[in-house]
Amino acid sequence: MRRQYLHLCAYPCDVCAGPVIAGSLAVRENEISKESDIRLIGSICLSCSHRQSRPTELETTRHFPPVQWETMNGADVTNITSAYAEALARAGLYKQPV
Numbered sequence: 001m002r003r004q005y006l007h008l009c010a011y012p013c014d015v016c017a018g019p020v021i022a023g024s025l026a027v028r029e030n031e032i033s034k035e036s037d038i039r040l041i042g043s044i045c046l047s048c049s050h051r052q053s054r055p056t057e058l059e060t061t062r063h064f065p066p067v068q069w070e071t072m073n074g075a076d077v078t079n080i081t082s083a084y085a086e087a088l089a090r091a092g093l094y095k096q097p098v
Contacts, residue, residue: 001030006069010062011055018047020055025069049090 005025022043026035044051055061 003028005035005066006071007066008064010064011052011057011060012054013045013048013050014056016045016048017049018045020045020050020052021054026066044087049087 005026005028007026009022010019010020012018013020023041025039025041027037027074028035042051043053
């Protein structure tokens, strides 16, 4: 009965004060066990795309309840590549081909 849970939190960006969303995945072996195999997914500001790894002030962090998350068998590389190119284009580091 091994289950994976997604944890999300939000805090203000140091650059633009927009919302930074940070996520992690953790595994529970059963309903009453502690979470193990905790992996940080990353964080990004939704306004300016700044990658701020930690909140400056802990009291402004909002934690959301964990959600059970199904493990994907294989990643769709085309979606990952296009999302990465789009993020670079928004940051002005890449010009998407027409």
